[in-house]
Amino acid sequence: MSIVDRERVKSIFLHAADLSTTARAGFLDEACADDAALRGEVESLLDAEVEPVISSALAAVHRARERDLTGDDDTEADMPEQIGSYAIHRLLGVGGMGRVYLAEQDRPRRMVALKVVRPGVFSREMLRRFEHETQVLGRLRHPGVAQIHEAGMVEGTPFFAMEYVDGVELTAFAREHDLSLRDRLELVALVCDAVHHAHQKGVIHRDLKPANILVDAQGQPRILDFGVARASDSDIQATTLQTSVGQLVGTIPYMSPEQAGGETDEIDVRSDVYALGVILYELLGGRLPHECDEVPMHELVRRIRDVEPARLGALNRAARGDMETITHKALARDKERRYQSAADLGADIRRCLASEPIAARPPSTIYHARRFARRHKAVVGGGTAVFAVLIAAVIGMSWTLYKAKLDLERRAIMQYYMGLMQNAVYDGVEAGEDPTFFVGMLDRSAEGMERAIEARPATESEIRLNIADGYRAARAWPQAMRHAERAWELCIAEHGPEDGWTQWAEITVADALRGLERKEEALPRYRHCLDVYRDNLDWFDPDTPTALQGTVALLREAGRHDEARGELDATIAAYRQALERPGLSERAAERLNEWIEAAESLQIS
Template identity: 30%
Template sequence: MMGGAEPQSVSQHDLEQLAMGLSDDPALLARVESSPDLKARLAQIRDDNALLSELAMTQGGQAVREFDEIPGYELLGEIHRGGQGVVYRARQRSADRVVAVKTLLQGSFATEGQRHRFEREVKLAARLQHPGIVTLHESGRTATGLNFIVMEFVEGETVDRWSKRMREAGRTRDIVTLFATMCDAIRYAHQRGVIHRDLKPGNVLVDAKGQPHVLDFGIAKALNDDDDELVGMTRTGEFVGTLAYAAPEQVSGDPDLVDIRIDVYAIGVMLYEALTGERPIKTVGSLSSIVARISTELPLAASKVSDEIDADLNTIVMTALAKLPRERYQSADDLRDDLVRWLGHRAIAARSHDFWYVARKGLWRHRVPATIAGVFLFMIVGFLAVTSVLAFRLERENRGLEQTVSAIGQALARVDQETSNVQVSDLEEFLAGTNEALGRWLKDRPDIAASLRNSLGLAYLDMEKFADAETQLRQAVELRKSLRPPAEAAIAESEHNLGRVLWRMERFDEAAEVYKSALKLRMELYGPENEDVVRTTHHLAQVLQDLGRPQQAVEMWERTVEARRKLLGPQSPDVANSMLGLATCLQLMGRLHEAQGKLEAALRIVETSYGADSLPVGRVKFRLGSVLIDLDRLSEAETMLNDTRRINALKNSGTLDMARTLHELGRLELMRGTNLTLAETYTRDARSMRERWGNPRRSLAESDLQLGRIAAAQGDLEAAERKIRSGIALLDQASVAEVHCERGFALTWLAEVLWRREKYADAEDCARNANAILAEFRDANDEQFVSNEQILAKALAMRRANGR
C-alpha cells in the first residue's frame, strides 16, 4: 500500500489483503488492532490461508489432477506459473485445437477473494474481442471447485525478447510498428471500458508473424460499470500492478487518479525498454525509494541511451512517460497516431507547437517526384532558376517575368526560416500562401499561373483537400483555354487531373465528362499508342465501373492492359495496375476465377518490381483477399488480408487503406460465422476511421450495409433493417447509379431481412428490384440472384395459397 485515507469500514476484502501481505496501510492496521473482533477475524483468515497452503503443498499435483476433470480438454503441459494462477497448454477435443487454460494457483483451496478476482477477470475479458487481445473461449468451475478460463493459445515470445532481437538487428521501425499495433488493441479495450493496469512485457506475446497479443486482464479496472463487484475491487491506498511499469498516479494509492493514461505510461516504459534495452526508472532498493523515483525522477532521454533513436521518436517516448497525466498522450490512440506519423516521416503531434518543425516535416513528407507536392516544389525551384535568368536577359523587354520571379520568391520565402518572419505551421499554410501570391503577381502571365495552379491542385489532391484541389485545377483549365493558341496538351493534363479530384469526391458523372474531354484531346494529339492516352483510358474505365457500366469498363480495362504491355513490356508495374482495375470489375460481375487469375499475375509483377512488403503488393493482396472471400476460401483470404494489414502499418499507407482492410476482415468473419462479435468490431472500427477522415458517403454506406448483415446474422432483425436502410440512403446521397451492383446487393440483403420480419410484400418488391439490377451484372446462377428468386417464388406460392 502506498498511503491513503482511512477507510470508512473494514471489509472482508481489506482483511484478506492484510492477511496475504498485500496491504500495509497504517490506518487500516490501527483500526484492526483497536478492535478485538477484527483482530480475531484477521487471525482466523491467516490460519485458514496457512492451512489451505499446507493442504495444497501436501496434495502435490492436485491442480493437475483437477485439470483433467475439465470436460472436453486434454492437458499437454504447464506454460507459466505466476503469483495468482497457472497456465496450461491443452487440447480442446471438440475443435481439435490447442488452447491455453488458466486456473487459480491454489486450485480448489483458493480463498473467496481469490475466486472473486478470477471471476472478475472472466467478466472483463469477455467484453474484449480483438485480434490484438487474447480471446476468451469459455470459463467455468469443475465439480471439485476449480475455477478455469479457456483462452486462445498464442505461440510466440514475450515482447521484450522479441524487441531484443529486433534491436540487435537494427530494426527500429519494426519495433515501432509493433507498438503502434499494440496501441490499437489497448485503445479497443479502453473504448469498451477496461483499463489493463498491468501492461508489461510478460503480458504481451508476439507471434511468428510479428503481431502482438495482449493478455492477463486479471487486475484490470472497469470504467463506468454498475457492477459493484467490478468497481469495488480496488480500495483507497491499495496498489495493483507491477512497479517497474506503474505510472506515478498508480503508486499514489488513490484509485480516483487512475484512468486510461496509466496504460499509456506503461506502454511508454515498454517502448523505452524495447528501443534502448534499459528501463527508464531503476526499480531497485526499498519500496519507498522506488515509489519516490517513479513519482519524481526524470528518466534519461531515450536518444541519449541509443543512437538509433531520433529526436521525433525520443519525443514520442518521453511524452508517453510524462510524470503528469495531463502532459502525457491522452489516449493509446493518440500515442498510436504519433507512432504512425513517425513511420511515415510526418510531423508528430507531440511537437505540433513547433511551427518550423511542422513545416519542415510537411515538406519532407511531400519530398519526391512520386509525391505531388514534391513535384510542385521542384517546379517552383526550376521556375525560379529559369525565370531569374530570363528576367536578367530580358529585363528591358519583358517586365512580366520579374513579376514571376517575385511571386515564386515570395512563396519560397514563406518556408525560409532565415529570411521570413511569417510562421508556417504546415504544408497546407504554405500552399495557401503560394495561392495568394499567384493571384497577386501573375495576372499578366496566365501561362505560368496555369502551370503553377495545376501543380497546386495536385498538391491539394495529395493532401486529400479535394475542394481546394478542384478550385485550383478548374482555374488551370480555364487559364490554359484562354491562351492563344490554346495549349491543348496542357488543357488535357489539367482536365485529367480534375477528373481525378472529381472521382475522389464521388462525382462520377462530372469525372466521366472531363476524362472524356481529356481523352479526346490526347487521342487527337498523340494517337492511341501513347502512355498519356492509356493513363486517361485507365481512369475513365474506373469511372465507368463506378457508374454501373461494367461491360464498357471491362472493355476499356482490357484495352489498357494490352496497350501498356505493348508500350511498356509485360512486366511493367503499370500493366499490373491496370490488371488490378480489370480484376476489380470482374469481381463485381461475379467472374471470380478470372479475377483471381489477373490478380495472381499482377501480384507476381509488383512483388518483382517493388518487393514483398511494398504498398502495391499490399493493394493487390487486398483485392485478392476480397476475391478469395467471395470464392469461400476463407483461410487463404485471411492470410492475404493480414498481410495487407501488416504492410499498411509498416508503410503507413494511410488510415483509409487500413479502414478498407478492416472492413474486409469483418466481411470474412461474417462469412465464417463463428465470431460475429469480431466481425462487428472490425466493421465498426473501419467505419469510425472512415468517418473520422471525412470519407465519402459511399464507403460509409458499405460499412452500414455490412453492419446490417451482421445484425441479421446475430438475429437482431430490427437493427439489421435499420442499418441496411441507412446504407441505401447513403448510396442515394452518394449519387450511386440506380442500376449498380452495389445497390442490387443492398436490396437483396434488405429483401432477406424483410422476409424474415414477415414483411412479405416489401420483401417481394425489394427482391424484384434487386434482380432487375443484378441481371445487368450477374448470371442467373449467382448466389444473390438465386436468393431473390427464392423470395419471389415463396411470395408467389403464398399468394396462390391465399387465392390471389
Template identity: 35%
Template sequence: MQPSPRPFKTDRRRASSDPAKLLNDALAGARASDDAMSSLPNSSRGDPTVTDRSGPARMIDLAAVQSGGLEEAAEEIARLNEALTGYQVYEELARGGQGIVYRALQHSTGRIVALKVLHSGREVTARHLGRFAREIELVARLRHNHVVAVYDSGVVLGRPFFAMEYIDGLLIDDYVLLNRPTVNECVALFVRVCRAVASVHQCGVIHRDLKPGNILVDLDANPHLLDFGFAKCFDDDELQSLSVAGQVIGTLPFLCPDQVRDKNALADMRSDVYALGVILYLLLTGEMPYPVNGSPGEVCRNIVEATPGTLERRCEPESESCAVGPISADLSLVVLKALAKERERRYQTADDFANDLARYLAGEVVEARSGHRWYLLRKTLRAYRWHVAISSAFALLLIGSLIGITVLWRKAEHAARTAQASLQMGALARLAGIQRDEGRIDDAILLYSQAIELAAQAPERNIAANRYLYTSHHGLAQLYIRDPKTLDAGRRHCELATALAQQLVRDKPEETEYQRLLAYSLRLEGRIAEKSQNWERAVSRFNEAAAAFQSLLRFADPDNNLPLEYEVGFSKQFLGVAQCRSGDSKTGMETLQDARWILQRVYDRYPQSMDYLMELCRTEAHMVEWHLRNKTPEDHRIAEAMVLPAIHRLSLAIEDGTAASRLPEAKRLLEDLKSHQVLLEKRLRGMRRPDPT
C-alpha cells in the first residue's frame, strides 16, 4: 500500500512563508494534477466536484494571495465592509468550490463568526446560486453540538452569504498528526464524529462530502462538521436541477464504490458511512485504504476493485501521521465493514457505525464479528473473567462447577442471539426508511414487515429491539394510510406503535426520546381518525400529542427548543382543524390562533426554515377558510388581513429559492391561498355594492 500523499488539506500553521517557493510547489503539483485529469472525459475536466481544492489548487490560491493577490483580497474585504452592515470582516480563512470563508465580528452579539460568501464573477451560475441557497437552508435546520450553527444569512454585493459558528481548531488529520492520540482516544473522538453525522441524517440530510478537510477539532478536542455545499435531503427531487446528469458529487478519494461505478447512483446514508470509514482508516494508519496518487481513472479503479488490508498489521510504530498503539482485529473488522464495497454489507447508518466503535471501546461484542459463536463466548467470558477465575478455582475441588460454565455459555449464546436479532431489526428498519425516502414504497413495506417478523422470532426483546419494532410499525402505518383501502391496516400498526412507545416510556421514563416517539404516534393516530372522519377520536389524539410535545419543552434548552415548539404548533394546527370539523368552530379557531402564534414565533426566529414557513401559511389558510364560511364583515376583514401577508411570504420564498426543498407543495398551498383571496375579494365587492332599494 502506498503512503498517502496527504493532498486533501493545507495546514495554514505549517504553510511556507516563502511566497515564491509556495507558488512554485503549487504549480508543480497542479501540473501533475492536470496530467492526471487528462485521462478524464472532456465533460469532466475542470469540474470542481471531481477534484478537491484543498490540495494544489488551494495552495495556488494561497500563494497567489501571498505573492501578489494580497492587495486584491484586501480590496475585496474593504468592499464587503463597506456594503455589509452588522459585521466587520477581518481576514480570509479559506476558499472552496462554493465560496469564500472570512473571519468576522458580528456587531449585534460581539462574537466572532465565520462568514461564508458566494464567489463573484461570471463563472457563478444559477446552479451555484441554487446550491449555496440549499446549503444555507440545510445547515439552518441542523441542531447538534458537533455541527456548526448558522446565526444569520443575507445578500451583500448581490451575492448571498451566511454567518456561522467560528471554530478555532485543527482539521482532524492535523489534530491526530500534532497530538498523536492513542488508538482508543482516536476512536473515542471519531465516535463523536459519527454521532454528529447521524444527527444530520436524522434531520433528513446527507452530507456527501465528508473528508478530513470538512471536520475541525476545537481546543477542547470536540469535532465539528463543516461545509454542507454538496449536501442533499433524502427527498430532494429538485436537486436534479442543481446537478448535471452523471456528475460526480464530492471528493473522489472519499467517494463510495457504488457512486464511482454508477455516476447516476443516488447517495444515501451509507455513502456517508463509507466516507467515515475512509477517514478513520486514514487516521488510524496514516494511509488511505487504496492508492490515490494516480490518475482519476486509476483512483476510480482502486476504489471499486482494491481490497483494503487489515489495519492490525498496517499501523507501524514509526509512523508519525496516525494514532499511537496497536490496532486489534476487532477494530480492524469494524473499519473494514464500513468500507465494504457493497452498500448492503456496510453499517446502514452512522449511528450503527458509532455503536460498534463504542462496543469495541467497551470490550464488548462487535457487530462486525457477531456471527462467530466462539468469538461471542470468548468475549463474554472475558467480560466475566473474575467469575470464570473463581469457578476455575472451585473446579479443582468440584468437577460440578463445569455446569456453571455451561450455563454461562448458554446465557452468553442467548444474549448474543437477542443482540443479533436487535441489530438485524435495526438494519432492516433503517434500510426500509431509506427505500421509503427514495420512493420505493413496496420495498419499504417488505423490509418493515421483515423486521416485525424477525422480532416475533427473537428469543426476547430488549429496549433497542422495541425501539426498532416501533420504527417498523410506525413506518408501515405512515405508508398504509396513504391509501383508503389499507387505512385499517395502518390503524392497527399505529396502535401497536403507540403501545410500544408507551412501554418504552415505562421502561425508561427519564428518556425524552421515547416520550417524543409517543407524541408522534399519538399524532398519527389522530390523522388516521381524521381520515375516517372520527372527529371525537381525532380531537382526543391531537390534544394528547400537543400536550406531550408541550411537556417536553420543560426539558429542552431554551436556546435550542425551536424544533419542539414547532411540533407543538404543528400538532395544534391539526387539533384546531379537527375541532372545527367536529362542530366546535369557536374552540377550533382559538386553537388555530394559538398554533399560528407559535409557528409565527418559530418562523420569526429561523426564517430560513421552509418547514416553519409552510406550516405557518397552512395554518393561516385553514383560518381564512373558516372565516370565509362565516360570511360576516368582521370575518372577512380578519381573513383579508391574514391572506395577503401569507401569499406575499410564500411567493417570495418561491421566487428567491427558499422553497426549493418543498417547491411542488409550496405551489399548491399558494394556489389555495390565491383561491381564498379571489373568493374574499368577490365577497368584499358584494358587501361594498350599494343596496339598489
C-alpha cells in the first residue's frame, strides 16, 4: 500500500475509533465508499484497537445490567453525583472524547463546565488529545474564549473544569434576536479577535463552527472546545502533535479545502480564517457555502476542495458589495488568496462597518474570465474575447444544468457565472464596448433560460433579475422590462409585496419603464418602493436613493413640483428620525447622513 493510502487508512481509523459501533458502520460506508481493500485495512486496525478494552467493556455492560439500565450510555441515567470537588448538576453534552457536565465547584464556589473522558473506553489516542486540550486552553486568556480553571485526574479519569458559558449558539442567537446584517458582522469581528488571540498563542482551533461559539447575555461571543486544536510551536508538538497527523478532525462543512483533504502539513491559521468565512457566509446568506444535506462525505469534501460557492449577494442582495467581497476572500480555496490572519479579516469587517475602503478587492471580471478560459481551452480557444467567454459559459450551461434537476453544485456554478456575466456587461459598457454585442449575447442566454426554468420560481426570479440588470446596463429597455416584470411577479408570489427582493425587482421595472418613456407607469412604481423603503430604513437598501431620485425626477418632469417637494421633505424627515434611534451604529448614521445630503441636493437642483 502506498504512503498516501497509509495516511488515508490512518485518518479514517482515528476518526472511526472515537465513534460508537452503530455510528462507525455508517461512517465507514461513506469514508471508504467502494474501496473494499481500504475498508479491510481500517477494520483490521479497529479490531486490534477493540481487543484491549473488551474486558472493561463487558464490565461496563454488567454494571449497566445491575442498574437495570437500558438505552444509550450517553443518557443521564448513570451520571455521577460527584467528581472530585465538583458536584454534578446535569449533563450538558456528549462528544467524541467524553461528556461535559454542569457542575458546582466547592472552592471557590462557582458553576463550571466539567469535561471528562468517557469512563472505561478511552484509548491512548484520546488521552493524548485530552492532555493536549488542557495545555492549549491553559494558554488562552481572552474575553472571547471560555477560560480553563483546573485540570486533574480522579480515579484514573482525566477531567478539566472550565468556565461555564450560559449562552446561545451563534446562528441561533442571530436568528432568535433577528439581528441586522450589521449586528451579525459585529459579532463575527469579535470572534475574529478571540481567534487571533489563540493564533498569537500558537493555537489553531480547527473546528470553528456556530455550535462552538456561544453568545452570552452581554452579547459577547465565547469560543468553546479546543479539543481538536493544534499547537504550532515545538514544545507541545513534540509530545502531542503526532497523534493527529493524517487525522481528519473537525466538522466537514466548516473545514478549509486543505483540512477537508487531509493535508495536515498545509493547515495553519488561514484554515481557521476559512472557517470564519463559512460562519460569515452562513450568518449573512442563511445557508452554508456548500449544502451538506443528504450528500455523502466524500462528495462534500470534493465540493469544498473543487467548487466555488454561490456568490453571497445571490442569496442576500443586501450583502452585495463589500460584505460579499470580504466573505469570499475569507473563503478562497487557495489559502494564499485568503486573509492571512483572523486579525486581517476582523479589521476588514470593521472597515466595512465604518464605511471605510476595505483592504480586500474582488477579483476582476477579466481575472475570472481568463481563469475560466484556461480551464476550458478546447472549448474557448485562444482568441475568444473574455467578455464573450463569460456569457457563453452561461449560455452553454443553462439548459444542461437545469435539465439535470438543478443539482446543487451545478446550480451554484451557474449562479456564480451569472453574477460574473452581469458584471461583465456593466464593465464592458462603461469601458466603451459596443452595447449591441452584449445585447446579442444576453438574448442567446435568455433563450436558453426560458426553456430551462419552468418550475423553479425562486431561482427563476433571481436569474431574471440578473439578466434584467445586464440588459439595463446595455440600455436594452424592452428586454430589461420583460425579465424584470416577470421577476417581480415571481417575487411577490414567493416573498410578498414588501420584501427586499420584491423591491429590487420593482425598482428594475421602474427603471425599464422610464427608459421606455412610459413615465406615467414608472412613477407609481418608484413611489411604492420609496414608501416601503421609508418604512424599513433599517434595511439600508442601496436602492433607497434610487427610488427617491426616480420619484422626484418624474414628478418634476410632469410639473408636479409641490408633490416632489413633499416626497423630499417626507424622506429627509424619515432619515432624520432614523438618526435619533438609540444604539444606531456609526456606519448607519454615516449612510443616513449621506442620503440626507443627497436628498437636500435634490431640493436645490
